[in-house]
Amino acid sequence: MRWDRFFEDLEDQLSSEWEAERAALETEAERLRLSRVALRERLRALAQRDRSTTPPSFELSDGTVVAAEVSGVGADWVVLEPAARSGGILVPLVAIWTLGMPHADLLQTARPSGPASALSDRLTFGFVLRDLVRRRSPVTVHLVGGRILTGTIDRAGADHFDIALHDPGTPRRAEAVTGHRVVPFSAVSAVRIDSTAGIV
Template sequence: MRWDGLFDDLEAQWAELDRRALQTEAAELTRGEWSRLGLADRLRGGIGRTMRLHLIWGEHRDVRLESVGEGWIGGVVEAGGGLLVPLASLMAVEGDLGSAAEAPDRPSARVPFAAALRRLARARAAVRLTSPSGAAVAEGTVDRVGADHLDVARHPRDEARRRSAVRGRLTVPFSALGLVADAGGV
């Protein structure tokens, strides 16, 4: 009968309209959810992946993202060296940031930059400090970390931090840091 075909056609049209409305609603929900996410949330979703970091001074680094803290990220480059990058040093991030993860509510999950630097000081790791313009600031070992600055004992990267190897000390404000890298690997 023609009525059966008419009703089938109407049902199909309604189903199509419902499907489109649902798609539109889902897209709006997705846009709304994305609008609440910050760059750190997107980067947290990329932990374990390799990203190309385009730095504000024109350089880029391919980094396997390992950690995201409060205002910074940490990762490992192919050569095996680690680095810490303040988010302010990023011009762009190239890679799969299609997922996101918000920071857990517990305070221990929001590691400030100073805490990451204190870990380097405890490890007595040799580091290379780069400014936000890409210029070398210092090479040596992080001795102390304050609320907004760090002290570096300057010594050659191939020598351990011993009193005889130290060629001076430098106090550097965090605002003068564009990148903190493993002096041996980067």
């Protein structure tokens, strides 16, 4: 009788050890999976979220905080749709300092999401700016230092763009232009796009 009890105890102990080892392996596998999740993948998951809850908030490199839904994600940018304004905000991923969201969304975005389209993976910040050049869209550019430029982007290079400065809401006409600036992409916190202009 005592031997039966002894073997039962050993069996329980072995079962507990196997369960603890399996849990440790699952935890390590989850850590490894999370180490490979990129910010843009989490942003793509936010674009699919249930919009009936509180929208995420984005703290940008110029210090502004924007509560907005994610409407598009590219290779190195995201488009935000604030509830309080019309039009989109184009934000380079490097300009996002923090991202706040409900806990459910935080957990959901850390889970594997569907594959991204090959096209969106190739659309860079410069590509989107060149599309704005083609459309002649009026923009408001927020710089990292807190300065704001309004006007129309005339040209977009590999790592910078030229903007003709003019008052917001006015078309780009030679007589309305008050100056020109060359702006490196690294100086951009966000580009607000006129509500009538779509993005790509």
